[in-house]
Amino acid sequence: MATEKRTELSQIGEFGLINRLKEGFSHQNSNLLVKGIGDDAAVWDLGNGKYQLQSTDLLVEGVHFDLTYTPLKHLGYKAIAVNVSDIVAMNGKALFVVVGIAVSNRFSVEAIEEIYSGIQLACEKYNVLLVGGDTTTSRSGLILSVTVTGEVSSEKVTYRNTANVNDLICISGDVGAAYMGLQVLEREKQVYLAHPDMQPELDMKEYIIKRQLRPEARIDMVQTLEQLGVQPTAMIDVSDGLASELFHICSQSSVGAYLYEERIPIHPQTVESINEFQLSPLTAMLNGGEDYEIVFTVPPSAHERIRNHPDISIIGYITPSSDGLKVETRGGSVASMQSQGWNHFKP
Amino acid sequence: MATEKRTELSQIGEFGLINRLKEGFSHQNSNLLVKGIGDDAAVWDLGNGKYQLQSTDLLVEGVHFDLTYTPLKHLGYKAIAVNVSDIVAMNGKALFVVVGIAVSNRFSVEAIEEIYSGIQLACEKYNVLLVGGDTTTSRSGLILSVTVTGEVSSEKVTYRNTANVNDLICISGDVGAAYMGLQVLEREKQVYLAHPDMQPELDMKEYIIKRQLRPEARIDMVQTLEQLGVQPTAMIDVSDGLASELFHICSQSSVGAYLYEERIPIHPQTVESINEFQLSPLTAMLNGGEDYEIVFTVPPSAHERIRNHPDISIIGYITPSSDGLKVETRGGSVASMQSQGWNHFKP
Incomplete structure (x- = not known):
């Protein structure tokens, strides 16, 4: 591996990385997919007159949140809110979420329940259903992954690439x-x-x-x-x-x-x-x-x-x-x- | 916090934790949701005669894989395969995946592209589309989150709780x-x-x-x-x-x-x-x-x-x-x- 090219992540940044990774999938063929990587959410057409929307987020301790001052309940709430926001940004309505959580043994069952009480509160507030998830251990920090699925009518869906001069x-x-x-x-x-x-x-x-x-x-x-x-x-x-x-x-x-x-x-x-x-x-x-x-x-x-x-x-x-x-x-x-x-x- | 009850995760295990968390969401009301937490995938009905299926998985370095002997391309492939398997376990067909990835600076852009080449290979093999994702940094190891969405007809969907004596x-x-x-x-x-x-x-x-x-x-x-x-x-x-x-x-x-x-x-x-x-x-x-x-x-x-x-x-x-x-x-x-x-x- 020593002689291979090594590009540091900091050289190209997150958006640069996404652009490079996107290329590998650009030839994907589908009459279902309306919008893939590159907007707030993916958009596909299941043929019932409505588009489905999906977005995913990873929240990593020490990167996205600091537990010194972040109450666990708020963290759970925020994890849902920021994902629902991606559906809002498509002019759509969020319906379902799945949540993955990785925790180390320093977290008690009660601490995890506290995170979920925030998740539950947000689900009620935004009228979305928690339908599944995954729980596992992590060697160090807390990691939350949230995927939200929503819907929007094909006339209302709003992208990033459709602004016009004078708008x-x-x-x-x-x-x-x-x-x-x-x-x-x-x-x-x-x-x-x-x-x-x-x-x-x-x-x-x-x-x-x-x-x-x-x-x-x-x-x-x-x-x-x-x-x-x-x-x-x-x-x-x-x-x-x-x-x-x-x-x-x-x-x-x-x-x-x-x-x-x-x-x-x-x-x-x-x-x-x-x-x-x-x-x-x-x-x-x-x-x-x-x-x-x-x-x-x-x-x-x-x-x-x-x-x-x-x-x-x-x-x-x-x-x-x-x-x-x-x-x-x-x-x-x-x-x-x-x-x-x-x-x-x-x- | 010192006087509060602390239950160790090891006392109740993953399935015990899931059961405890499930209770908080058991009162969720929806005429869309057919099956929530507790099977290989969530099942909901969007009213077009088909059920949608969704499953999510977190793969954490040092817990689910060891990079000493796991080629990155295989890791990407496996991340997709194990999620598609959850849809298979509902007798369904996987359609879309979103992938979240958290990496530390020890990973080069080329290393991440290697993971994605495995993801791409699996997507082609299983005929699923990568439609979105999230990339972020992590303080230590590599974390992959995958959410797969699929479909199945309502007559074919197969659960865990429907086995009969003599089957x-x-x-x-x-x-x-x-x-x-x-x-x-x-x-x-x-x-x-x-x-x-x-x-x-x-x-x-x-x-x-x-x-x-x-x-x-x-x-x-x-x-x-x-x-x-x-x-x-x-x-x-x-x-x-x-x-x-x-x-x-x-x-x-x-x-x-x-x-x-x-x-x-x-x-x-x-x-x-x-x-x-x-x-x-x-x-x-x-x-x-x-x-x-x-x-x-x-x-x-x-x-x-x-x-x-x-x-x-x-x-x-x-x-x-x-x-x-x-x-x-x-x-x-x-x-x-x-x-x-x-x-x-x-x-």
Whole structure:
């Protein structure tokens, strides 16, 4: 093996790896498969007028969560929520989940039941059924794998690669909160490790901490868009960060984007924490991930139906590909957006 | 947390854990769900006359495989095969898989591509499509999660809990081979660690080693049974060992079983290795797992159609529950079967 080519994962990153692996399967032939690797969920047609959707996620201790400050019940809840969010991002409805769990002997049966109580709570909240799973041991940390299956009508399914020039870019809720919640939790962890007798300072941080530890999937947005009579042209959920998600939509749709910083929705607690940590608000909003809000584009004609919705913000518009991805700052200058979505493989 | 009850996983084992977790979800209401936790795969009805099947598996380095002697390509192949086998065990056809992979930086991009080349090979062999996945980093070992989705007509679906007294117990292929392959590989690993210059002694072990490293899912058995016009009454695949699988069928069907040792199919290489290792043949056949053969029961009326098939053995029959699980040894004595299916949580 010593003489063989060795490419480090950190050289190509997660998206680079996915692209390389995808090639091996590009020749797969099927009249069932509508969409394979490359969107929030796979899409296939079982011929009953509806499309099925499927997405899978691995959550690894020390990579995706830190049990120092993550309650096990919240972890179980989040594992389901982030997967349901992938189905939401296809404009679909989640129906079933299967959960694999690998644990070392340091976890008691009661601890695992605590994780499952969170899973159960999320299943009830999102009206999905836990239909199966796998339990096994691990030599070190805790690992959760979740696969969710859902459905959507073929007219409503929404991909990443179908945004059009002049479409409005919209987002639900607010962004940057989960990222700032993580900063607070990490800081308090360091304080705790240095001074175990000190109480954590979490006053006025409830919202951002909850956004990090127990995010919600925006299943309500699928219903909202239907009620508003709006069919989005493209859609994705915010897992790696707004900039990264827009890069996916823009590169797959061969378009550009123009955002207004002042229109990007942000919670007062997020602003306060950004100031406290002396971070750049734009960085937190564009590159902070894990908010699990929905980013979507709509035709300009939908403007009237969208503009007054209290939980949807129009943050910019789609431009020709040659214009690239730009953001107009509060100060009035125009900057190029950098996609700094989480590269899991960077040391 | 110190004063709370702590039950060790090793006290209740994997099946005990599954039973405890199942309770939390037993009240789930759905007219779609036909079968939840507790069979080889979940079963739901999407209303198009067919049932959908889904199963998930986690494969953890150091628990399910040892990279000292497991080629990465075989590992990828096996990950798919064992999941497809769960669909076979429902008498169904696998259609789609999603694969999650967590790797540490010690793996190169080329190593991961090697795993995927095995996944691809298995997908082609079993005619399933890889439709999605997740890639992430892990802090230590390699973890693979596979979820397979398939289908079966509602008349053909076969569960574990529907065996009847007097049914014949049948098995495809032979058993004990994968277990003996593992013994050989573990022995050669120890020899190699002690004397790195010695060549491994794998002559006349090809069959049992392949059964361990690159098992096949018996998708052909689903077709065979259809061609023979045989609808099995119960079915399961051999992952934890023949005795453990029969315990599942018997406890869920509220029946007993009577086996004949001399009828349990075993390969000459398996016999030879059993002798070499001075093991009990019955233990290897009953408690050796990972053969991924199919154990099924058929009504006595199917005897004529089954008996002459070269790859199916009739190894016993179903008895009333009160008779328990018995095996008649070659010597003519009758022993109670012990389920020693792999308890992943035993230290």
